[in-house]
Amino acid sequence: MSLQTVIIQNQQTVAFLGAKDYCSAVVSSSSALESLGSISSTQQDNILLPARRRISSSHEESSIDQCMLQTNIWEDDRAFVPDNFMYTHPIPLPPNVAEHDMITSVLIFNAALAHHLMAGLDNEWSPRFLHRAKQLYTLAYNSSKDIEQNPLFLFALYNNTALVNLVQTGDKDSWNPCVEHLVYIYMVMVDEGDTSRLHHLRGFLESLVASMPTAAAA
Numbered sequence: 001m002s003l004q005t006v007i008i009q010n011q012q013t014v015a016f017l018g019a020k021d022y023c024s025a026v027v028s029s030s031s032a033l034e035s036l037g038s039i040s041s042t043q044q045d046n047i048l049l050p051a052r053r054r055i056s057s058s059h060e061e062s063s064i065d066q067c068m069l070q071t072n073i074w075e076d077d078r079a080f081v082p083d084n085f086m087y088t089h090p091i092p093l094p095p096n097v098a099e100h101d102m103i104t105s106v107l108i109f110n111a112a113l114a115h116h117l118m119a120g121l122d123n124e125w126s127p128r129f130l131h132r133a134k135q136l137y138t139l140a141y142n143s144s145k146d147i148e149q150n151p152l153f154l155f156a157l158y159n160n161t162a163l164v165n166l167v168q169t170g171d172k173d174s175w176n177p178c179v180e181h182l183v184y185i186y187m188v189m190v191d192e193g194d195t196s197r198l199h200h201l202r203g204f205l206e207s208l209v210a211s212m213p214t215a216a217a218a
Contacts, residue, residue: 006035006103007093013110014071014090022118025090026129029111036107064102065150067091069196085204086163087156088117105144109157112136116160119167130164137161152197155185159204183208 009032016025071089090113091106112133119129141147141157148154162178165171186204189197 003039003098003103004095006032006039006107007095007097009035010093010107010110013114014092017088017090017110017114017117020117022114022121025114026111026118029107029114032107033111036104063146063150064091064105064144064153065197067093067102067106068152068156068200071200084163084166085159085201085207086116087160087200088113089200090114091153101143101145105140105153108136108140108143109153112140112160116164127168130168134161134164134168137164151185151189151194152200155182155201155204158182158185179208 009028013025013028013032016022016028068089068091070092090110093103093106097103112135115129115136116133119126119133137157137160141161144150144153144157147157158178159182162175162182166175166178182204186198186201189201
């Protein structure tokens with residue numbers, strides 16, 4: 001088993017999600033994680049606590065955000081949860097990537113997304129898929145060393161985790177502070193003039209505007 005095999009499995013997951021074949025995406029993403037786990041065991045690493053390897057910020061192609069920006073945006077992100085934004089785009093990996101931390105975080109995120117979207121099909125297994133998605137989103141966050149240097153990835157993780165919690169609990173009071181924090185992350189990107197990342201979050205702005213109360217007519 002090699003990292004190239006894992007990367008190919010991840011690309012299969014990306015393709016399945018793009019085709020809205022969420023069941024196959026769940027299977028594929030789980031297989032990719034198992035494959036990486038086998039490699040990690042051989043190297044005496046643990047997938048849950050991946051080796052912390054420094055990624056140079058000077059190599060943008062090595063960042064998770066740069067991988068995310070290679071993704072084509074194929075649909076409205078609000079399609080699955082009315083009135084709330086969901087980041088629905090899987091993350092591809094470049095064929096020559098070697099950073100263990102990044103591979104781990106991306107594989108876990110894509111697995112979380114597959115489970116999250118599978119739950120959106122509204123079947124009797126939805127609660128179980130939602131629970132697993134939340135676990136995986138949290139794990140992806142904890143496994144990412146340079147999360148603050150990847151604001152798009154941070155936004156997607158925070159947003160989707162909070163969204164799962166909202167669906168599970170129905171507690172809108174706890175959702176509002178999450179939205180405020182998401183707005184903060186969004187505005188940081190606005191202040192930096194980061195149009196490429198903002199393009200991937202256009203659905204968030206649309207849902208935010210749509211949720212605002214309509215001003216009373218004068």
